[in-house]
Amino acid sequence: KAGVTQTPRYLIKTRGQQVTLSCSPISGHRSVSWYQQTPGQGLQFLFEYFSETQRNKGNFPGRFSGRQFSNSRSEMNVSTLELGDSALYLCASSREGLQSRDEQFFGPGTRLTVL
Amino acid sequence: TQLLEQSPQFLSIQEGENLTVYCNSSSVFSSLQWYRQEPGEGPVLLVTVVTGGEVKKLKRLTFQFGDARKDSSLHITAAQPGDTGLYLCYAGGTSYGKLTFGQGTILTVHP
Numbered sequence: 398k399a400g401v402t403q404t405p406r407y408l409i410k411t412r413g414q415q416v417t418l419s420c421s422p423i424s425g426h427r428s429v430s431w432y433q434q435t436p437g438q439g440l441q442f443l444f445e446y447f448s449e450t451q452r453n454k455g456n457f458p459g460r461f462s463g464r465q466f467s468n469s470r471s472e473m474n475v476s477t478l479e480l481g482d483s484a485l486y487l488c489a490s491s492r493e494g495l496q497s498r499d500e501q502f503f504g505p506g507t508r509l510t511v512l
Numbered sequence: 513t514q515l516l517e518q519s520p521q522f523l524s525i526q527e528g529e530n531l532t533v534y535c536n537s538s539s540v541f542s543s544l545q546w547y548r549q550e551p552g553e554g555p556v557l558l559v560t561v562v563t564g565g566e567v568k569k570l571k572r573l574t575f576q577f578g579d580a581r582k583d584s585s586l587h588i589t590a591a592q593p594g595d596t597g598l599y600l601c602y603a604g605g606t607s608y609g610k611l612t613f614g615q616g617t618i619l620t621v622h623p
Contacts, residue, residue, distance in 0.1 A: 401554070432613075440555075440600065440613035487554050498543045498562070501602075503554025 399423065401490050401504035409510045415476040418507045422469050422490030426502070428452075429471040430495060431463060434485040434506070446471055447494045475509075483511045515539060516601055518614035526622050528590050533617045535601035536583040544577055544584045549598040549616075558586075591621045 402421045410416050422429050431443040442455040446465035463473045469490070475482055485508050489501035517536045525531055535544065543562045547555035559568050561577035561584060568575045572595075574587040588595055601614040 439615040442612065489554070498545075498560060500545075500557045500560070501555075503556070505553055 401488060401502050403486075403488055403504035403507050405507060406505065407508045407510075409512065410478050411512050412478055412480060414478050415474065416478060416509060418473045418475075418486055418488075418509075420471045420473070420488035420490075420504060422471070422488075423502055426490035426492050427469055428491045428494035428499075429465055429469065430489045430491075430501065431471070431473050432487045432489065433457075434487055435483075440487070443473070445495055452494065478511045480511050483509060485509075515612045516603055516614035518599075518601060518617050520617060521615060522618050522620075524620045524622070525591055527592055529621075531588050531591055531619070533586045533599055533619070534583065535585070535603075535614050537603065538582065539603075540581050541603040542581070543603070544581075545602045546575055546584070546586055547600045547602060547613075549600060550596075555598075555600055588619075591619075593621045593623050595619060596621050 401423055404419045420429055428447045430445040433441045433443055443457055443461055444454045444463055445452045449465045460476045465471045485506045487503050487506045489503045491499040491501050493499050515537055519534045523531055543560055545560045546558045548558055549555040559575045561575055564579045564581045566577045572589045576585045596619055599617045
């Protein structure tokens with residue numbers, strides 16, 4: 398079956414702009430989680446959506462937001478971009494979510510560069 | 513401070529050598545997972561350990577969960593260049609807020 402897909406794969410923006418990233422989970426998976434990966438901080442948890450509801454949120458400012466649609470596809474939005482937002486953004490899907498110890502299936506990520 | 517401390521951060525070895533990566537915490541976790549990430553890809557699950565003292569083997573990889581469920585190790589026997597990648601431990605706890613990845617160990621195996 399098809400894996401997790403993320404679009405776009407690469408994105409270049411300038412400070413102050415906003416960006417929307419998209420994630421399509423594996424069919425049948427209801428949970429989508431988003432992570433930010435940087436060399437200095439590693440993989441940081443942003444938030445998890447399950448059946449269109451945000452179930453948990455990491456320690457990121459309100460500029461980072463997301464949503465999930467009825468088909469489980471998810472989008473993540475970052476407003477008023479800062480240089481420090483440059484990172485690889487990964488989404489992961491699982492059948493029952495992070496509390497269930499289910500395997501998380503990751504997409505290839507979106508590489509965001511903020512100039 | 514990191515909830516999960518991985519060591520070492522970098523490991524560069526020759527093909528055929530053995531190595532161990534550690535994942536430690538002061539918190540107790542209900543489960544721990546190890547993932548491997550290759551350049552340009554997302555992490556892929558290697559194993560999930562749940563029971564304190566549990567040992568799981570995956571070909572040349574041996575995973576152990578500490579008795580107190582606060583730490584874990586990954587041992588690779590006779591490493592091969594194909595083992596090169598970023599190894600991440602991931603833990604979920606009784607408190608949802610404890611979900612976290614370790615900083616990762618970058619392993620390079622030279623032919």
